[in-house]
């Protein structure tokens with residue numbers, strides 16, 4: 001890898017080669033996982049390159065192709081599976097400066113890949129009272145390109161499903177990694193080539209996302225004496241077609257009391273909770289429904305005093321992966337899993353799994369609407385002891401019919417469906433023939449014969465070693 005020659009070819013483009021800064025920009029939230037922390041702690045790129053527009057992206061990719069230098073794209077580095085970490089070194093391509101919101105119209109927004117999700121909503125709200133359909137709980141920090149390439153769903157999935165569902169991304173412009181990089185426009189079925197592909201087969205340079213009506217969502221927290229009371233209420237609320245919510249998050253005691261430091265005073269001892277975002281016009285109906293279901297409203301932002309509201313994070317920063325972040329801040333031995341409780345048996349499965357690991361696993365659910373059906377994901381908090389025990393818990397979940405999307409693996413396949421995504425692989429052959437984009441993240445490319453049922457963890461042979 002001739003980095004000096006590459007640098008000469010990138011004259012005029014913003015480059016950072018200070019070791020400390022490069023290392024910092026080579027990291028994401030991989031340390032969430034004790035397993036990834038052990039495997040990836042030493043990983044660093046050689047150079048951070050920050051294009052300002054698509055023409056610069058094309059110039060950079062062409063130069064890297066010529067010099068055989070790997071390129072790992074980066075939004076803002078909030079991914080938590082090491083997605084944005086350059087396992088073979090080379091260039092970290094920061095898209096953060098390509099953050100313009102370029103067009104807003106009814107139901108659509110066009111932006112650069114580096115636009116921060118909350119900034120997009122600020123622009124679309126001011127323009128025409130619209131907002132993005134779905135955002136991760138890292139709303140205030142994550143880029144839209146990083147969300148599309150590295151995320152899967154979040155706040156709003158209760159109405160709109162996952163990011164890879166048809167219609168949740170409208171159009172992407174993607175630049176290929178070839179001697180003469182091409183800029184392709186992808187729509188419809190073709191979007192599946194690059195959504196949630198970790199940037200392994202193209203660089204997203206422009207996105208067009210669907211919008212929905214914006215509301216001043218009201219944060220409410222409802223308390224229950226038992227976790228299953230909270231889970232059943234969450235399921236029933238999510239099924240109320242007339243009550244517009246954006247988030248329905250049940251969490252088992254004692255996690256809220258232990259980890260939600262700023263909200264602690266609202267919770268009774270042993271109370272499990274459901275954190276909800278509800279549209280202002282739906283609030284009366286929501287409160288009537290909650291009363292009927294026997295829930296105790298312990299916090300309602302619409303009624304709270306200024307004193308009570310002061311310093312409180314928004315409800316979505318108690319949810320999705322922020323639940324784990326808050327737990328980790330209080331207890332560094334906490335880690336987590338990601339499971340699905342398939343429809344229509346979600347509540348029975350939740351009850352079964354909730355009772356299985358007392359004191360070791362705390363249930364945390366996120367209700368979603370998938371293919372028209374309400375069901376839930378789990379992001380259970382786990383008291384970490386050993387990697388062997390973590391694997392055992394994963395096995396037990398899967399044996400009981402709850403698939404695990406393993407957040408302790410850096411490859412697409414092991415973190416996902418444990419099989420080759422033929423569409424993404426075929427597009428990589430076309431768009432990145434030398435395998436220079438984000439190496440090591442797509443097993444199907446690195447080792448086509450890999451046996452996903454082997455029970456072993458894939459180890460990327462090119463993972464840069466320390467020193």
Ligand SMILES: Cc1cc2nc3c(=O)[nH]c(=O)nc-3n(C[C@H](O)[C@H](O)[C@H](O)COP(=O)(O)OP(=O)(O)OC[C@H]3O[C@@H](n4cnc5c(N)ncnc54)[C@H](O)[C@@H]3O)c2cc1C
Pocket residue numbers: 028029072073074075076077078079080083084085095113114135136137138141142143144145146147148149150151152153154155197198199200202203204205320321322325438
């Ligand atoms: C506290 C916390 C909460 C989270 N909550 C959620 C959640 O609710 N839902 C969810 O889905 N995820 C969640 N995540 C994961 C992460 O925040 C999201 O995936 C986020 O949207 C990533 O955006 P980013 O800009 O930080 O991307 P990065 O981490 O920088 O990148 C993510 C992936 O996309 C690739 N990439 C980035 N930009 C481009 C581009 N322009 N072209 C091609 N590839 C690119 C990177 O190489 C990497 O593989 C959470 C993470 C944390 C730490």
